Amino acid sequence: MSLQESRNLAQRLLAYEAAGTEHSAASESAASRVCAKLRGPLITLAGVAGFRSLLSRALTLARAEVPSLSAVQVAADGSLRGLDELVSQTDKEQARDGGAILIAQLVGLLLTFIGEGLTIRLVQDVWPEAAFDGRVSEKRGKLERTR
Amino acid sequence: MSAHDRVIIKKLPTGVPGLDEILGGGLPEFSFNIVAGAPGSGKTTLAHQIVFANATPERPALYFTILGEPALKMLRYQQQYTFFDQAKLSTAVRFINLSQVVLEKDLDAVLEEIAKQIEKANPGIVVVDSFRTVVRKALGGTTEVELQAFIQRLALLLTSWQATTFLVGEYVEGEIRDNPVFTVSDGLFWLYQTSERSSIVRKLQIMKLRGQASVPGLHTFRITNAGLQAFSRTLGLAGQTRKIPSTRRLSIGIPELDKMLGGGIPEGDSILVAGASGTGKSVLATQFVAEGIRQGDPGVVVVFEERPQEYAERASSFGLDLKTPRREKKLEILYLRPLDLSVDETMHEILAAVRKLGAKRLVIDSLAGFEMALAPGFRADFRESLYRMITALTGIGVTILSTVEVNESFTEFPFSTYSISFLTDDIIRLRYVCIDGKLRKIMVVIKMRGGNHSNDIREYEITSKGVVLTGDCLTDYQGLITGIPKRVGRSGGKEARTHKSKAKTNS
Numbered sequence: 001m002s003l004q005e006s007r008n009l010a011q012r013l014l015a016y017e018a019a020g021t022e023h024s025a026a027s028e029s030a031a032s033r034v035c036a037k038l039r040g041p042l043i044t045l046a047g048v049a050g051f052r053s054l055l056s057r058a059l060t061l062a063r064a065e066v067p068s069l070s071a072v073q074v075a076a077d078g079s080l081r082g083l084d085e086l087v088s089q090t091d092k093e094q095a096r097d098g099g100a101i102l103i104a105q106l107v108g109l110l111l112t113f114i115g116e117g118l119t120i121r122l123v124q125d126v127w128p129e130a131a132f133d134g135r136v137s138e139k140r141g142k143l144e145r146t147r
Numbered sequence: 148m149s150a151h152d153r154v155i156i157k158k159l160p161t162g163v164p165g166l167d168e169i170l171g172g173g174l175p176e177f178s179f180n181i182v183a184g185a186p187g188s189g190k191t192t193l194a195h196q197i198v199f200a201n202a203t204p205e206r207p208a209l210y211f212t213i214l215g216e217p218a219l220k221m222l223r224y225q226q227q228y229t230f231f232d233q234a235k236l237s238t239a240v241r242f243i244n245l246s247q248v249v250l251e252k253d254l255d256a257v258l259e260e261i262a263k264q265i266e267k268a269n270p271g272i273v274v275v276d277s278f279r280t281v282v283r284k285a286l287g288g289t290t291e292v293e294l295q296a297f298i299q300r301l302a303l304l305l306t307s308w309q310a311t312t313f314l315v316g317e318y319v320e321g322e323i324r325d326n327p328v329f330t331v332s333d334g335l336f337w338l339y340q341t342s343e344r345s346s347i348v349r350k351l352q353i354m355k356l357r358g359q360a361s362v363p364g365l366h367t368f369r370i371t372n373a374g375l376q377a378f379s380r381t382l383g384l385a386g387q388t389r390k391i392p393s394t395r396r397l398s399i400g401i402p403e404l405d406k407m408l409g410g411g412i413p414e415g416d417s418i419l420v421a422g423a424s425g426t427g428k429s430v431l432a433t434q435f436v437a438e439g440i441r442q443g444d445p446g447v448v449v450v451f452e453e454r455p456q457e458y459a460e461r462a463s464s465f466g467l468d469l470k471t472p473r474r475e476k477k478l479e480i481l482y483l484r485p486l487d488l489s490v491d492e493t494m495h496e497i498l499a500a501v502r503k504l505g506a507k508r509l510v511i512d513s514l515a516g517f518e519m520a521l522a523p524g525f526r527a528d529f530r531e532s533l534y535r536m537i538t539a540l541t542g543i544g545v546t547i548l549s550t551v552e553v554n555e556s557f558t559e560f561p562f563s564t565y566s567i568s569f570l571t572d573d574i575i576r577l578r579y580v581c582i583d584g585k586l587r588k589i590m591v592v593i594k595m596r597g598g599n600h601s602n603d604i605r606e607y608e609i610t611s612k613g614v615v616l617t618g619d620c621l622t623d624y625q626g627l628i629t630g631i632p633k634r635v636g637r638s639g640g641k642e643a644r645t646h647k648s649k650a651k652t653n654s
Contacts, residue, residue, distance in 0.1 A: 041237075043244070044241075044242070044243055044244060045218050045219070045222075045242050045243075045244060046217060046218045046219050046244055047212075047218070047244035047245075047246040047247055048247050049246065049247070050217055050218060050219060050244065050246075054219070113219045113220070113222075113223050114219055114222045114223055114226070115223070115226060117226070117233040118222055118226065118233060118236060121233060121236050121237055122237070125237050
């Protein structure tokens with residue numbers, strides 16, 4: 001899977017979460033929520049240390065593209081700190097892009113390590129209500145809101 | 148207690164071809180097992196095969212990972228195997244990382260976490276990989292009694308919840324005596340990997356299995372992209388019923404030789420054709436199998452020195468059509484050349500071909516090639532395994548013709564360099580002789596365990612029709628079997644050298 005395809009998947013996940021907050025008026029960003037939702041099953045699978053390593057790597061890769069992410073940190077329990085504050089401190093669009101790139105890097109790492117099939121299954125487990133045809137590819141796959 | 152009152156232990160499939168048979172039918176349900184071995188011996192792959200063979204959404208498999216191979220990497224590598232069914236992940240197969248609990252808490256917390264997960268998931272299969280890590284961590288501040296108590300409580304918990312458990316660990320054999328985990332376990336599967344010169348030899352042993360009889364000893368296994376495949380050292384033939392000996396004689400495809408054999412080879416015999424290079428052993432073997440096909444007996448030819456296509460082509464040059472029966476699945480030509488084959492693996496391949504075709508005739512051409520195809524470490528087992536296979540196959544009525552090359556000597560008349568004549572019923576010896584300044588060929592039937600045979604020494608040629616006996620018994624020469632005979636007959640012509648045979652017979 002290409003970088004673009006992993007970014008597409010990340011965008012779909014973010015769009016899904018963003019749409020879900022329209023009525024809840026939550027202050028946390030879609031990227032934070034995607035990250036938090038992936039954290040549970042990934043900790044079960046790889047342990048806290050495993051998830052922290054993965055997220056830290058994703059953050060490092062994302063910082064190369066969005067330097068303002070340097071204010072964001074991965075906490076000892078694998079949670080993300082500082083992303084939501086970034087939204088209030090910087091340009092909202094820039095902060096959103098930063099979050100999207102971070103998620104894209106995290107998804108990209110999963111794809112690199114465990115492949116498309118298992119990554120999709122993991123995503124499906126986290127967002128079971130989302131209809132998904134099993135492929136991430138732009139041509140064949142789509143993640144849609146069904147509710 | 149009558150047999151009816153006894154509890155029936157259900158046997159679960161391992162998903163490893165050949166292993167169920169070694170285990171005596173499969174894995175005892177609800178058993179508490181150890182999978183031990185050195186790094187790289189295949190423990191995790193074995194555990195995964197068992198997991199994927201048994202896990203269902205209703206009775207899933209829980210795979211606890213602890214500080215060993217990181218779970219993401221394990222998934223990365225294990226998904227390369229064909230048994231790895233992605234559709235089962237998270238529904239039927241669940242991976243749970245316990246590293247943090249093990250690192251930060253004590254054995255009670257580990258047990259509590261395992262219990263919590265088990266109560267939640269109701270698993271049929273539970274794997275702890277690596278359990279060795281749990282034990283190592285525990286030993287830091289735990290007495291041996293406490294450790295044993297923990298293992299016992301764990302075993303009790305998993306068995307009570309009706310789970311079949313596998314604790315995977317890197318152990319060395321010396322630990323068996325002192326480690327409480329081996330005492331508590333119902334089953335102990337040990338995997339070995341050793342290098343023999345340039346080859347890798349993998350073997351497994353069921354060191355312990357409560358409740359059922361496993362096949363003792365070391366069994367070869369191989370890891371391919373389909374995972375582990377095990378080859379029982381008894382070739383799956385233990386306890387097989389022997390066929391009532393047949394009185395049928397099989398034609399070898401050379402009428403004059405059939406006469407020398409007392410009417411042909413007794414069905415179910417193992418016959419050895421021994422001779423120097425170029426004496427026509429392979430041609431004779433081809434005639435034997437081709438004659439079988441002609442008479443409706445499917446056959447298998449195992450070759451090591453040429454490819455099936457070449458073998459069939461060479462047969463056509465003697466007027467023997469092997470291509471048609473190959474197409475019609477009446478003949479299989481197996482080419483076994485890789486130099487790291489295990490003997491049991493090879494035997495299994497031959498047996499599978501024999502079973503598939505219902506073969507009545509089997510040719511092994513040649514025993515030297517067979518031995519050379521094996522990894523060096525397996526060559527020591529060659530004769531023993533060959534003996535087991537020949538005994539088993541002839542026992543079910545397959546007639547086996549093996550060729551063996553012997554070094555031609557002008558002082559001796561060896562039958563075989565393999566010391567395997569004890570496992571053959573019949574021996575035909577081919578050899579060169581020097582007569583009238585020409586190198587000619589003679590054959591003699593040395594041994595026939597089951598009946599009369601001619602003692603004649605006959606000259607033969609290899610013609611476009613294969614091996615053809617050219618005359619009658621050579622009686623004008625003395626010392627034919629030395630290869631340098633002396634003429635003792637008075638007449639000098641060819642006709643004088645041979646005369647009508649009065650085929651003497653031995654009984």
